[in-house]
Amino acid sequence: MIKTLQRQVTPPRIKRRALSIPAEFDSDPVVWAAWLYYEEGMTQEEVADQLGVSRASVVNFLQEARDRNIVTIAVSSRHLQTIGLARELADAYGLTSCLVVPDDGGRLLVHERIGTAGARLLIERLKPDDVLGVSWGRTVQALSAALPEMKLPGVTVAQITGCSIGTTEFSPELCTSNIANRLGARCVNLHAPGIVSTAQIKRLFMQEPALVETFKIIQSSNKVLFGVGSVDDAGTAMRSGYMTPEKIAPYLARGAVGVVSGRFIDREGKPILGALDNQMIGLTLDEIAKVPERICIAGGSDKIDAVYAALNNNYATILVTDLATARALVPRATRSHRTGVSSRP
Template identity: 30%
Template sequence: MAESKADRLRIRAAWMYFIEQKTQNEIADILGVGRVSVVRMLAEARARNEVRIAIESELTEIVRLERALELTFGLQQAFVSPLSHPEADPIPGIAARTGAYLSETMRPGMRVGVGWGNTLMATLPFIGTRSLAGFEVVSLLGGVGVARRLNPAEFAWRFAQAFQGDGYLIPTPAVVDSIATKEALVERCGLQEIFSLADELDALVVSIGGIASATTFYRKGFLSEADREALVERGAVGDLLFHFFDRAGRLVDHPINDRVMSVEVDRLRRAPLRILTSGGAEKTEALLGAMTLIAPTVLITDEETARRMLDMHEAMQAGGTGRRASS
C-alpha cells in the first residue's frame, strides 16, 4: 500500500482531532509540527473526503493500531506495517518501515548503539545513504569471531558505512565460557572503553529474538538445546542482545545472562531514543516483555503482531498477571 509521510501525518492528525478529541495544540505537540500545519492537515483531510462522520482511508486501521500501541505502552511513536495477508512474512514490511524511519531520523554527530538479527539486516537496502559528519555506531554485542552473515558486527559496520560514520565493535564471541573470562576481557583487554560508549548514546536500534528461535543457525555454537529448555523452564520468552527475559520484562535467572558479551540493559535504557523493530507470531510475548525491559520510545512492527500484542496485554491486565510498561 503506497503512502507518504504527509499522508501518515494527515490521517494521524485527523484521527486524534475527530476520534480522540484532542486540541490542535495537543496534536501539534504530539506530531512535532506547528499548529498552522495541523489546521492545514485537517482541512486537507476534509477536502479529500477522508473525514465525514468517521475517518475513511486505507490507513485508518493502521493508524488506530499505532495510536493504541502508543497509548497502551507509553510510546512516543509506533509504526505499523500492513500485511498482504495474516500469514505473510512480516520482515520485509517492517524492514522497509524501519529503513525509512532511520533515514529520516539519523543526524550528524549522533552516537547510535545497534543490535543484530534478520530484521535489522533486512533494513539496509531501505536506508538512504548519505554522509553525516561525526556519526558513530556502536555494536552492542560481541560475535566477530564467527564468520556468518548474521554476525552482530556485520550490521554495525554496514549501518555505519551507510552514513559514512565510524564503527566501534566488541571483538569477542557473543558468549564466553565463564564470568571470569568476561571480567578478564573487559578489564584487561580494553573493552571497558567500548562498553562505556553506551553510556552516552543518542539512539538505540535493536530487535529481539523469540525463545522458539533461540537455536537457529545464527545462534548455534552459543546456546545448546539444553540451555534453551532451561531458559523456557525459567519463564524466558525471548532475548535482547542475548539477555534472556520473561513476559514481565525481567531477566531470568540463568548463567548465560552473566556470560554474554553485550552492553547491560540498564545502560541501554539511558539512550533518549530507543527504537525497537520486530514482529511475527513467535515474538509476541517477547515484545510484550521488551516493553518493560527496554521501554522503547519507538516501536516498529506489523499489523498482525500489533493486534496480538494489544489483545494479549488486555488479557494479562484482565487476569491481573501483567503490568503496563512506561517509557
C-alpha cells in the first residue's frame, strides 16, 4: 500500500484537551497521530501513549485524518497489475480464486515467493474441521516453512503420496508433518513407500488394515495442496530419488510434460498411465480431482507447460503462481475454459 501524508493547518472540528504537540504538526493532534501511525509505524496503543489519550481517541483521529484528506491510501500500480492478472487468470481457467505473486527483485527464489504467498492463502482458507491432503515438492516445503505457528487442533493434515528415499528437503512426510506442526493440527502420515517394486506388492500393502484406515482419512480430504513438477533432469521427482531416468523414459516418450503428486500428465493435462502407476501408493489424479477444493502452488519458467497442463484439465480450483508464469498462462487458455466448460472427459 502507498500512504501519503499531507500537512494541514485546518484546526480540528471538535475541541480537545490541550496536548504537548510538536510545533511542526501545527498544534493539530490529528496530524500528529497520523504521522506517528503511518510514517513512524507505531501501533495505535503506542500512539495513544505518545499523545496521552485513549486508543479510541486515536482511532477517531486516524478516521478524521482520512476524512480531511490528511492521509490518502492507494493501491500501488504493482499490486493493481497482479490483481488484474489474477482475476484474468481465474476467469480464463475457471478457478474459484487466484493469487499472483509480484516480482521482488530477486530477493527470494520463485518457489520461495510462491510458498510464502501460499502460506498466507492457506491459513485464510482453512476451517476448523478441514481434512487437508498434502502432496510434496520444493514449493510445498517452502509453504510449510512460511506458515506461522497456530493452534488448529480440529484440522487434519494428511500425506497423500507414499514416502521417498530422497533428501529431507523434498520428502512427502516432512512436508506433511511440517504443516501439521505449524498449524497445531493432527498429522496423518502415509507409512508406505511411494513406489514399490511390483504391482503385487502394492496390492498386498493396500490390504494392510493400518493402511486401509489411513486411506479412509486421506480420501476424506475436503482440501488438497499440491505443486506441479517438471519432467526434466532438474525436476523434484528426479532430484529426490523418487524416480529414475529409466522409469521416467516411457512417460516422456508418450508426451509427459509435468508431474502432479507423482503422476504424469501430457500437454492437455490428461493422465499418462504406465507401469509405475500400478506400483505407486497414494491418491490418483482422478481421486485428487474429486476433492472439493484443490490448491495448486506452482510457477517458474521451467514449469509453464506443466502448470498449463494441470490447469487445462481442471486439477486446480485455486492457483498461486508468479507474475511471469501468469503472463504466459493467460494467452494459452482454451476457449472451453473461457466459456466455463471443463476439458475433463
